[in-house]
Amino acid sequence: MTNSDPTARPDPWQALHKLLAAMDAEIEQVYVERGIEGVRPRFAYPLIRLAHTGPLTIRELAESLDRSHSAISQTIAAMRKEDLVTSEPGPDARTRRIDLTERGRSLVPFLEAEWRATHATVAELDAEVPYALTTVVEELRRALEHRSMRQRILHHLVEPQG
């Protein structure tokens, strides 16, 4: 047995992960309560975006949403199964034009409303706590850009003489 257990208190990580997970779960619940079937939370972002941009290729959509094209490809595949989008071959035979179906388009108004409500909620929360989460995250991103997490950890790392 070494000294005291460093894992005795819950780490901030876990807490953050849990918080995010809980929030995500409640957002999804709003969908479910609305009786929207087959629309997973991760569909919302692409659907709304497509409604505003018109047809896009996988790559374009991925860049637009700041996700990997692979992730979007899979999301689109799932959405097609739910008849939310179509995927016609594009002008270039190696691209495909992703567009909304009628069903997909019909859901957008609600999804947008929900999106706005969620963001309004985040803003509301930011006002309730002493310092906006949004801002803190941004500051952290900047701090880590300046000096990476890895570097910082290594600097603090006191190797046990093994």
Place this chain on the structure above:
Amino acid sequence: MTNSDPTARPDPWQALHKLLAAMDAEIEQVYVERGIEGVRPRFAYPLIRLAHTGPLTIRELAESLDRSHSAISQTIAAMRKEDLVTSEPGPDARTRRIDLTERGRSLVPFLEAEWRATHATVAELDAEVPYALTTVVEELRRALEHRSMRQRILHHLVEPQG
């Protein structure tokens, strides 16, 4: 086309998810650089805990780490394959005593050092930004306990007249 695209700017969510993922990735990198093979990040917490508590059952360990017993069961299974823990049937035939192997135990000092370094880094970051992330998260948790995310969203939700 409705008004402006509400998804035009990246949402704080995504930003937070990405930040967490990036940090996690860098932590893992520290492991890899140390040449520790077969020890996934999620192993660290259980290993360290076990080193301090002595043998525990799956259930006990799960509660101790505030995870689902199922998740821990799977983690333990993975750790056994890496010869990090043993799983002897406990006093009760339906329980199993999870204990460290020699190899598992030998890794604990480094894992603890890394753990402390990471937490020191978090503290350092908390000092660099205007308001500690740790605190904000805690405050948020409290705010949501008082009024759930779902309630808040529903309150802000302006239904489009469909």
Place this chain on the structure above:
DNA sequence: CGCTGTTATATTAGCGCTGTGACAAATTCT
């Protein structure tokens, strides 16, 4: 012109993190 190698696009397989729910087995209670 036609072959070759590079680039761009999309898909797929596999992995990571986690969770829930169904299930078998063992124990405990009635």
Place this chain on the structure above:
DNA sequence: AGAATTTGTCACAGCGCTAATATAACAGCG
């Protein structure tokens, strides 16, 4: 004995990622 509870496992789901694979397009060169 029969029913209820507890424990652990497994199958499956969600989110995302990378790496490897086809396919198509393009550039270069003989």
